[in-house]
Amino acid sequence: QVQLVESGGGLVQAGGSLRLSCAASGRTFSYYVMGWFRQAPGKEREFVAAISSWSRGTTYYADSVKGRFTISRDNAKNTVYLQMNSLKPEDTAVYYCAFRNRQTMATTAGEYDYWGQGTRVTVSA
Numbered sequence: 001q002v003q004l005v006e007s008g009g010g011l012v013q014a015g016g017s018l019r020l021s022c023a024a025s026g027r028t029f030s031y032y033v034m035g036w037f038r039q040a041p042g043k044e045r046e047f048v049a050a051i052s053s054w055s056r057g058t059t060y061y062a063d064s065v066k067g068r069f070t071i072s073r074d075n076a077k078n079t080v081y082l083q084m085n086s087l088k089p090e091d092t093a094v095y096y097c098a099f100r101n102r103q104t105m106a107t108t109a110g111e112y113d114y115w116g117q118g119t120r121v122t123v124s125a
Contacts, residue, residue, distance in 0.1 A: 002026040002114040004097045009119030012087055016123070020082040022097030022116055030054055030075035033100040036082045037109055038093035038121075045096070047107040049082060060105055065091075087123045094118040 008020040020036070035050035049071040052058040059071050070083040080097060098112035106112065 002099045004099060004114060004116035006095065006097045006116040006119040009095060009121045011122045011124065013124050014087060014089055016087050017083070017085045018087065018121060020084065020095055020097075020119060020121075022080045022082075024078045024080070024097075024099060027099070027101075029073075029078040031103065033102060033105055034071075034073060034080040035098040035100065035106070035112055036071060036080075037096045037098055037112075038091075039096070039118075040090075040093040043093075045109050047109070048095070050100075050105055050107060051080065052105060053103045058105070060107065062107075084121070087121075089123045089125050092121060092123050094120050 003025045005023045031053050036048040037045050038048050039045040047062050049061045051071045051073050068086045073080045096118045097116040099114040101113040
């Protein structure tokens with residue numbers, strides 16, 4: 001079993017920044033792919049970013065956040081981060097951290113095995 005706890009959400013003005021954190025426990029963190037997803041009201045959960053296992057840290061981003069968001073991981077702390085810059089009102093959503101029990105990258109929610117409880121991000125115009 002894997003436990004994921006997100007933090008760092010909040011209210012920010014458009015153009016601002018937030019840094020989300022996700023602390024993992026229950027599995028050797030560094031072996032596996034980690035991802036961030038988000039879900040806005042009335043919409044399906046969508047992929048935001050993913051990072052590969054180990055320290056190679058190969059990353060992949062949704063087109064909507066590319067160039068603005070950065071995913072990173074600290075394997076010593078069992079934590080994955082999402083740095084969000086130049087935030088837009090359309091980034092408003094609940095953001096979820098996800099753990100994939102594989103070492104291959106994935107961008108759909110069904111390919112991840114464990115989820116955090118989510119942290120809310122609200123971007124005002």
